Amino acid sequence: MPTVRDIARDAEVSIATVSRVLNNSAGVSADVRERVLQVINRLGYVAPVGRRHTHLIGFAFTGPATFFSPYDAAIQDGMADASQETDYDLVLLNLQRDKRSSESYTQLFLRKGVRGVILRTTTATRETCRRIAGEGFPSLVVGDRFDDPSINFIKGDSRDTTFQAAEHLIGIGHSRIAVAASDVEDSDHTDRLEGYRKALAHHGLQPNPRWTQRVPAQRLDGSQVMSRFMTDPQPPTAIVITDPLLSVGAVVQAHRMGVRIPEDVSLVGFDDSDLRGNVYPTMTAVCQDARQLGYEAFLAVAGMVSGTGPRTVHRHLRTWFEIHGTTGPPPVAPVRVLPNGERVAEQALPTR
């Protein structure tokens, strides 16, 4: 493990200056600071606890923290599992709270005694991931994708499986296929929408613009989605939903409205934990193992910081399509719910 002396020699400064950079003390010129920080990341300086080194890997929310979603809970569970197979412990960091404006991310992480970080990002904070990777600090983004090869990531790829799901619906006779996705423009939802669109195009179906909804990814929004689609004057006979909580909300709402799944409308949901079995009927869904995502992310970062694994990680985990009870052949005529709650079979309408 390098000491301040090693860093000093390499950066051609005194150990005092290295210490000042480590502590983000005032009175270091910008270029010296930059040079020292680069050497720190190149040699892999590690903050000592007493005379030992820390064995901490950070899980950093670039925005507000949440473990409440099944996705985040599962990622967390996978990370905790992986941590048991290594010498490293997982510490939760919140960059919004902790980052001082004058310090670099490397300085923040060293101050926390963290040797590597797993980054949980949102569209709003992709820039943060770029900066951290740019500083050269060992890091990996979980659940998103970057074109810049210097940014490490692990994510599930659900474009082809969503294509497959939509194609399955077409195969059993559906042509009026709606889609609902989170209103967040992340790569996951973009991929899934693309899979949906490609499948329709591939089979000569033009997606009706009324049949696409982007909403916040909460259960209640899923209920709204079902409500709006089924009360539409041109109701779909099948719905693809690209988010777990939206999917659950949609199923629950169908029950409430007296809309039968799959007799009146088919539903393909998305599940990254095991929510598909919490609803009735068990949900046909594009599935991803978010637990594994967290597990692999942790092992990858542990490998980076211990030097036993690659320093570059660009991985796509497989997703899959499971057929259960929420999909079936379309009704003879599309079913629609009137404002008074009555369920009626419409005349078959053109598919757009």
Add this chain to the structure above:
Amino acid sequence: MPTVRDIARDAEVSIATVSRVLNNSAGVSADVRERVLQVINRLGYVAPVGRRHTHLIGFAFTGPATFFSPYDAAIQDGMADASQETDYDLVLLNLQRDKRSSESYTQLFLRKGVRGVILRTTTATRETCRRIAGEGFPSLVVGDRFDDPSINFIKGDSRDTTFQAAEHLIGIGHSRIAVAASDVEDSDHTDRLEGYRKALAHHGLQPNPRWTQRVPAQRLDGSQVMSRFMTDPQPPTAIVITDPLLSVGAVVQAHRMGVRIPEDVSLVGFDDSDLRGNVYPTMTAVCQDARQLGYEAFLAVAGMVSGTGPRTVHRHLRTWFEIHGTTGPPPVAPVRVLPNGERVAEQALPTR
């Protein structure tokens, strides 16, 4: 913050000996070691990261780690939230992996740079909680209760609310009320069973022993519970379930069997996150806010280690009973499902 010198003076040894104890080095007599460890906990020694002190609070699983259950995910979420309001970070510890047989828990925690711990326990590991508290290290158990006043804890108290739930069922006409609980003998399930039993006794109802099931707390076991109760020759007309996943599994299974809730059987579930809205109908349930449990636990430990809060914490958080769609008046005659899947109304049978 005390240094090794302060500890040495107080324990009447040299700083070398203090250091040996901190590092669990061989060659320290048992009594000296003990004396030094006590002073360490009394003065509150803190491992430094470099020349700074750590600001870590540990969340320690005394057994295998899991964040996958809605309960643990919610606790975690609450802790992460609370952490943002303090200077402390949350680190996940696994005592099974980390504890060396020769070291004390205090030594383990100092080695990890942890200043206080929140303990997640099971019946099998209550002894671990006692030992940690016995050493005097700042700690608090979340989700369980201890009679020994030296052990800090925060838990929800769901005995009275379960009593209230059972009484509600009796109030709307039920006398054939079954109960299913986790097979884990923790204080939560013991309390809830007691609440159920007291309510029945209070209204002169003798609980039929066939109407009590203890099973593992997984969704599939909840399905089994529903199955067994509804195929019993003496079926209940209402079921109280004391665990969230069991509750969800039971509702799903009722759908599968064609048993109508609440027309054929009423169900009072338990929910510590927001699962009650994931099923249809929305579940009448005894509710607890596990998020708040984690939130308060973290703030309490942060208060202990920063000296701004009490060193002794014995708190019960309130739980409450919410009436939704899974409860209603009992059927005219109890409904039973025959082996062939047929649903039949039985002759009214004696309540035991």
Add this chain to the structure above:
DNA sequence: CTGAAAGCGCTTACAG
């Protein structure tokens, strides 16, 4: 098994 003392890694007044 224990302490006095040398030493290590880092930080911080002090000097320029």
Add this chain to the structure above:
DNA sequence: CTGAAAGCGCTTACAG
């Protein structure tokens, strides 16, 4: 803004 040097907290051979 930077370095030489004193100093701090801790650890570790060494001596008994």
